[in-house]
Structure formats: C-alpha cells, structure tokens
Amino acid sequence: MSDYVLGIDLGTSAVKVSALNRNGQIIAQESADYDLIQPGPGYSEQNPEDWVSGTTAAIVRLIQHDHLTLKAITGISFSGQMHGLVLLDENNRVLRPAILWNDTRTTAQCKEIETLLGDSFIAITKNRPLEGFTLPKLLWVKENEPDIWAKAKTFLLPKDYVRFRMTGRLATDYSDATGTVLLDVAAGTWSKTICEKLHIPLSLCPPLIRSIDLAGNVTPSYAAFSGLTIGTKVFCGAADNAAGAIGTGILNSNRVLSSIGTSGVVLKYETNAETDYHGVLQFEDHAIPNKFYSMGVTLAAGYSLSWFQKTFAASESFADFITNAERSTVGANGLLFTPYIVGERAPYADASVRGSFIGIDGTHQRHDFVRAVLEGIIFSFRDIFAIYEENGSNFDTVVSTGGGSKSPLWLQIQADIFNRKVVSLKNEQGPGMGAAMIAAVGMGWFDSLQECTEQFIHFGKVYVPDSDHVKKYQQIYEIYRKVYARTKDISAELLNYRQHSL
Ligand SMILES: Nc1ncnc2c1ncn2[C@@H]1O[C@H](COP(=O)(O)OP(=O)(O)O)[C@@H](O)[C@H]1O
Numbered sequence: 001m002s003d004y005v006l007g008i009d010l011g012t013s014a015v016k017v018s019a020l021n022r023n024g025q026i027i028a029q030e031s032a033d034y035d036l037i038q039p040g041p042g043y044s045e046q047n048p049e050d051w052v053s054g055t056t057a058a059i060v061r062l063i064q065h066d067h068l069t070l071k072a073i074t075g076i077s078f079s080g081q082m083h084g085l086v087l088l089d090e091n092n093r094v095l096r097p098a099i100l101w102n103d104t105r106t107t108a109q110c111k112e113i114e115t116l117l118g119d120s121f122i123a124i125t126k127n128r129p130l131e132g133f134t135l136p137k138l139l140w141v142k143e144n145e146p147d148i149w150a151k152a153k154t155f156l157l158p159k160d161y162v163r164f165r166m167t168g169r170l171a172t173d174y175s176d177a178t179g180t181v182l183l184d185v186a187a188g189t190w191s192k193t194i195c196e197k198l199h200i201p202l203s204l205c206p207p208l209i210r211s212i213d214l215a216g217n218v219t220p221s222y223a224a225f226s227g228l229t230i231g232t233k234v235f236c237g238a239a240d241n242a243a244g245a246i247g248t249g250i251l252n253s254n255r256v257l258s259s260i261g262t263s264g265v266v267l268k269y270e271t272n273a274e275t276d277y278h279g280v281l282q283f284e285d286h287a288i289p290n291k292f293y294s295m296g297v298t299l300a301a302g303y304s305l306s307w308f309q310k311t312f313a314a315s316e317s318f319a320d321f322i323t324n325a326e327r328s329t330v331g332a333n334g335l336l337f338t339p340y341i342v343g344e345r346a347p348y349a350d351a352s353v354r355g356s357f358i359g360i361d362g363t364h365q366r367h368d369f370v371r372a373v374l375e376g377i378i379f380s381f382r383d384i385f386a387i388y389e390e391n392g393s394n395f396d397t398v399v400s401t402g403g404g405s406k407s408p409l410w411l412q413i414q415a416d417i418f419n420r421k422v423v424s425l426k427n428e429q430g431p432g433m434g435a436a437m438i439a440a441v442g443m444g445w446f447d448s449l450q451e452c453t454e455q456f457i458h459f460g461k462v463y464v465p466d467s468d469h470v471k472k473y474q475q476i477y478e479i480y481r482k483v484y485a486r487t488k489d490i491s492a493e494l495l496n497y498r499q500h501s502l
C-alpha cells in the first residue's frame with residue numbers, strides 16, 4: 001500500500017485539499033468554497049467554523065469519492081491565508097468572526113502604533129504596521145469591543161485554528177508569526193517591547209514551532225468527525241505565500257513568484273536578514289529555518305476579476321468570461337483599470353484609495369473591460385518589479401501560481417508586461433503543493449524541503465514575451481503609473497461620502 005500526504009491550502013475563496021504520493025504525484029484533489037462577510041466598506045471577515053467544515057467536507061470527499069485508503073493518509077500540513085485574527089476564549093472557543101488580511105478598518109490603530117513605536121517598529125518586525133496585519137486588528141478589538149477583549153485568552157492565524165481543531169494543540173509557525181508584526185524577527189520570539197508599549201498581554205501570543213514540526217496526531221474526536229484515523233500526523237504548516245514559494249521552487253534569487261489568488265503577490269527569496277525595503281515591501285520568515293522572503297501584495301488581484309464577473313457576467317462560466325478578453329487588443333483599446341477596489345497595500349499603502357476605469361470611450365465593449373481588468377492587475381504587479389529593480393535585483397524567470405494561472409491568456413499578458421519568461425506549474429496549486437511538501441519532509445520522506453523540490457515540482461508551459469506586445473505595454477504602463485496619484489484624493493472623498501452620508 002502506498003502512503004499519501006495531504007496538503008491543505010486554506011485560501012480566501014476556498015479550501016483546496018490535495019493528496020500526494022511519495023513521488024509527488026497528485027492522486028486526488030477536492031475543494032470547498034466559503035463566503036466573505038463584508039458588513040461595510042473596508043470590512044472583511046470569515047467564520048472560522050466555515051474553514052473547519054469546508055476542510056472536513058473536502059477530506060470526506062477524498063475518502064468517499066476518491067477512495068483514498070484511510071490508513072494510507074499518514075501526514076497532513078497546511079498553507080494558510082495570512083494575518084487573519086482568530087480570537088479564542090479560555091475554553092478555546094471562537095469569540096468573534098475572524099478579521100481577515102484584506103480588512104482595512106484599522107487605519108487609526110496603525111497610526112497609533114507608528115506614534116508609539118516610531119522607527120523601532122520596523123527594526124523589530126522588519127515591516128510597517130499596515131491595516132491588513134494582525135497586530136492592528138488586536139488593537140481594534142481592544143478599543144472597539146472591550147467585552148470580547150476581556151474574554152480573549154489566545155489568538156491564532158487561520159490555518160492554526162483548523163489545525164487546533166484537528167489536534168487540540170495551540171501553535172503557530174514563524175512564517176505566519178512574522179505576518180502578525182508582533183514577532184521580533186532577529187530574536188525569533190514574540191516582542192515584549194511591542195506588547196508592553198501597546199498593552200497587549202504577551203500570553204495572548206500562541207506557542208511558536210517550525211513549519212515542519214509535528215503539532216500532534218488527529219484527535220479521536222476529529223477522527224470521528226472526518227473519517228481520518230488517529231494515526232495521521234499533523235505538521236504545523238506555513239503562511240500561504242511561504243508555502244507557495246516552496247511549492248513553486250522559489251529557493252534562489254533569480255526566480256520570482258507571481259501569485260494570482262484573491263490577493264496578488266510578487267515574491268522574492270531572501271538569504272540576508274539585513275535586507276531592508278523600509279516596509280514598502282513585506283519581509284517575512286520563510287518556512288525554511290533562517291531564510292526569508294520579501295513580497296509586494298496587491299489586495300484585490302483575482303478578487304477584482306471575480307468581482308467584475310459576478311457583477312457583470314454572473315451567468316457565464318469563468319473560463320468563457322476570460323476568453324472574451326481575447327476579442328480585445330493589447331492595451332484593451334486604450335482602457336485602463338486600477339485594481340484598488342478594496343484599497344491597496346503595495347506599492348501604495350493606502351486603505352482609502354479605490355479602483356478606476358480610465359479612458360472609457362463610446363466604442364468600448366465588455367471584452368475591453370475584461371481585458372483592462374486582466375491587464376490592470378498585472379500592471380500593479382509590474383509596480384513591485386520596479387521596486388526590486390530599483391533595489392538592484394534582477395531575475396530571468398517568473399513562476400506563476402494561484403487560480404489566475406489557469407488562464408493561458410493571462411499568463412501571456414504576464415510575460416508581455418514583465419518582459420520576462422513566465423513558467424506555469426503542471427498543477428496550479430503552488431501553496432497546496434508547498435503544504436504537502438512540508439508534510440512529506442515532516443514525515444521524513446526527505447531530509448529537507450530543498451531535496452523534496454526535485455521530486456515534487458513539475459513545471460508546465462513556458463510563456464515567452466512577444467516583443468511587439470512588450471513595447472506597447474511599456475507605453476501603457478507609463479500611463480498606468482500616473483493614475484494612483486491623480487485619483488487617490490477623489491476616491492478618498494468618495495469613500496468618505498459612502499462611510500458617512502449613505
Ligand atoms: N479559469 C480561471 N482562469 C483564470 N483565473 C481564474 C479562473 N478561475 C478562478 N480564477 C481566479 O482565481 C482566483 C482564486 O484563486 P485561488 O488561488 O483559488 O485563491 P485563494 O487562494 O485566495 O482562495 C479568483 O479570484 C479568480 O479571479
């Protein structure tokens with residue numbers, strides 16, 4: 001009997017569970033969707049119970065539909081959407097819906113942190129306090145929901161809650177811990193200085209373990225709930241972007257990762273802990289001990305496209321809807337889109353900016369709008385490339401992952417806008433693959449994640465830049481770059497109107 005590991009990718013739109021054998025072949029995959037709760041502009045929450053039931057439903061389907069043998073599922077690990085705040089009481093019960101990475105309600109708390117800690121904050125955490133991160137969310141609950149705050153005993157990140165429900169053990173790993181901006185990165189411990197200055201009990205922070213460490217076995221109660229056996233080992237796992245970097249083989253500096261999930265990410269492997277992007281890019285602990293990565297995040301990448309499809313083409317399949325864009329031209333017949341529809345994180349840390357279509361003409365058709373959305377998202381990634389270039393980095397290959405990499409048209413647009421070759425994976429599930437690789441190394445199938453890469457990662461088609469398209473996109477990108485500065489005040493005024501006058 002061959003044995004399998006499960007890689008659980010707890011995304012924002014869905015949880016995807018992949019079963020892999022020792023050769024790195026994907027034997028079966030199942031997923032379950034869940035909703036975002038958006039009670040107002042800037043708010044984004046999810047119910048942690050939905051993550052647990054979605055994950056369990058996908059596992060049950062692997063057992064019942066895909067006929068995986070129970071005893072053959074030997075190890076499990078996770079890739080989890082980052083930064084989300086899950087607050088637990090003294091009985092480890094969830095106190096309120098999780099506040100997610102794309103929730104931007106915490107501008108006042110970020111200012112407070114900057115005022116109290118100044119430059120020392122970046123020195124400790126390697127990041128600026130931005131709305132999406134966990135620490136400002138803790139402060140928001142403390143200031144706005146004192147009754148809930150009084151009951152809070154522990155916080156967890158999203159994947160940690162699902163793992164807690166499987167194993168009964170509270171913990172997080174270093175890659176998710178840096179994303180809280182409460183970790184003293186150099187010391188590898190929760191920062192006493194930050195906790196003391198902000199009056200956050202250090203005891204709220206969960207125990208830290210490494211991504212490949214064993215968190216525990218499946219408990220008898222979760223075994224009864226899911227059908228798994230108590231022999232299955234559960235390993236800690238990593239932040240989705242760390243897991244995505246592992247699952248796409250970003251283990252040196254001449255490749256970058258381009259991920260189009262709900263968010264968009266351009267990510268680079270960093271070997272030097274002293275690298276400093278002054279908080280414009282995020283700097284995070286990797287799932288590989290003592291290694292790091294930097295990244296720039298577009299808050300609404302795949303989300304911009306999904307929003308457009310749901311709003312204007314709900315009856316069409318996603319694949320048909322995207323194929324429509326082929327009827328437009330490079331540059332969408334002169335129509336530009338900026339994807340700031342929930343605010344932005346990089347390169348513009350601005351919770352009040354909103355998206356725009358610029359240059360709408362009476363001749364434009366729906367396919368031009370779809371193409372403009374696809375292109376605008378990639379222009380926002382191009383902004384991150386510009387920061388890396390300004391810092392002296394160069395790369396010849398971009399590895400593309402996430403739901404957006406299912407579209408050949410979008411992969412070609414990436415190659416043409418980045419002016420670099422773009423490589424797809426045989427399976428678009430980079431973070432899920434990374435999670436499975438963590439479980440495989442945890443199980444001792446390989447000595448290191450690097451060694452596992454050789455066996456598990458299989459690249460697919462390579463998309464090469466078309467020189468004519470590259471020239472056109474360079475021209476349009478120069479126009480795109482001007483849109484933020486010229487629209488930010490107008491969109492902030494409109495947001496203010498929505499928040500206070502409607
Ligand atoms: N067939 C497709 N072609 C291109 N993009 C797609 C397709 N299906 C879904 N997407 C995009 O993928 C995004 C979801 O990607 P995924 O990596 O699953 O996200 P998450 O990890 O945040 O749940 C959607 O927002 C959508 O824009």
Ligand SMILES: O=C(CO)[C@@H](O)[C@H](O)COP(=O)(O)O
Nearest residue numbers: 011012081082101261262263
């Ligand atoms: O906020 C970030 C990274 O800092 C996001 O990348 C989240 O980690 C969510 O990822 P997806 O659901 O889009 O994969």
